[in-house]
Amino acid sequence: MADALLTVENLHTEFTRQEDVIYAVNGVSFSVAPGETLGIVGESGSGKSVSVLSVLGLLRGSGKVTQGSAKFEGTELLKLKRRQLEDIRGRDIGVIFQDPMTSLNPTMRIGDQIMEGMLTHHYASRKAAYNRTIDLLTEVGIPEPTSRFRNYPFEFSGGMRQRVMIAMAIACEPQLLIADEPTTALDVTVQMQVLALLQKLRQKSRMSVVIITHDFGVATNFCDRIMVMYAGKVMESAPLEEFLKRPAHPYTIGLKASIIEVGQSNRVLQPIPGTTQQLTEPPRACPFVDRCAFAQDACHEELPELRSIGSDHLVACLRAEEVMSHAG
């Protein structure tokens, strides 16, 4: 896909813990087109955050990328020097994390933190950066921006801090915004405010957005395309409509069925049995096989490739066609 803004191919990331190697990302590929919103959905340990942190050069501790490619506008991010990557991050790619309190500097005024990115990246002069900071604070819905400029993070509520993070992330008008669980720590009404803000910004600037979430409700209401991850692999990826109408991976279907919505008080629960395991060996069979109702002998013996089963619909399941007809 020559026209994609970000193209990740066959990404592998490992962590070492004592003697063990943890295989966190095991051959992940995806791309993000200009103006597209991609939702990466998965449970803890699925590798959804690690994949994106790998691409951004933000892995912590023992984490390292062992294989793969991540091209942003044709530039190979995984081969860049730290300084070069920092130049792209913050200017062309904005990032928002789950917990704004740990990403914001507690001893620095809110306004100065927003300005800092613009100055570091030579996006604007000091005066222009100040004016844009005031505009940004207004845009993200913070009242009295000139006095709020001088506040410190602790003087803001959780929702307000997340708005400040958003202002920082979009200050240099990035082409791509990556949001890692941006609303997970927030109450539902505040979540709605933050998502409404992100949607407004996206429509205005046509930037691409990657939102990483464990919440199917957030992903399906916000994104154009959904990618489901499990055990460091992409299980399924499809445009929203296809994803809603024809889910084809047993894990996707099980996960959707695990959500108890209002108005379902009489339903029978069908929990997915078992739990996710950390992989201390590279997967050689379907990583979901022990929890899967559709598993057959072949599923224990080979690693299903991510394959196309419809228009732009990819799935990593040997029995996807049967699963799809069964679910339908």
Add this chain to the structure above:
Amino acid sequence: MPDEPLLRVEEVSKHFKVRGRTLHAVERVSFELDAGQTLGLVGESGSGKSTLGRVALRLLEADAGRVVFQGRDIAKLSSKELRQERRHMQIIFQDPLASLNSRMTVGAAIEDAMIIQGVGTRAERRKHVDELLERVGLPLSAGNAFPFELSGGQQQRVGIARALAVKPKLVVCDEPISALDVSIQVQIIDLLKDLQKEMNLAYIFISHNLGVVQYLSDRVMVLYLGEVVEQGTAQDLFADPQHPYTRVLIDSILKIPESSAERRPMTGLPGEMPSPFSPPVGCPFHPRCALAQDRCSAEKPQMRAVADGHLAACHFAG
């Protein structure tokens, strides 16, 4: 007293002093809970739902009002009597790892709950630990493991086993599934529901997940800034919400749409939750309410019946 409920909470208030200022955590809340029933508490951070759960168990002392458990005012119990009564009132926390002793094996932690209450002989307790492990879906080998060696879902199963070790009548479940993955949440909800049936447990189930609250609860109370704004059966409250805040809460849930055309437009409730140090005069929700009129900022709406068993504190409800 044949009509006495298991738990009766009457006009309970709880305030905290923080640097000379008073935080209104819970304001004049009343409810009753019968054996084997579940009361769901919903509301956003700062609504007072966790504080209320703790006051109900006298883990926090109420500043005003009464908590009557099995016919006895628990504020009047001596510390010895309270300890005995505690056997019947247990709590499950959001973060099981933080609530378990990291240097005690799982088996010892469960047995410890029985030792504190002086239940059984050593052999009986050990046998009961094994029964509990099995009942909550853990392998017997988990008894020899330390909490950190288990997954989050398994840790929560330990938390449940420990709470149930002394055969309680009331369990406060304070966000017991919030830290768990969705696929694990369902397993725990299933378990809680089965255990309730088997042991005739009463639950106070605190969660911000409205779907789960409706699924598990018989009655539900909605809190905003420490006050109950609405209560009713789990069925009525969600099918026909009467308080504007309840409607906003339900409306903020992002359901998975049937098709992309049915996606929820992102429209947020304006403003921020007011400070619990200086709650608004009148209705606590009036500064953010689309229906608010002059009366709402002057006069606090009283809880009143809008239908059989369905109460709301809004001048315009019903």
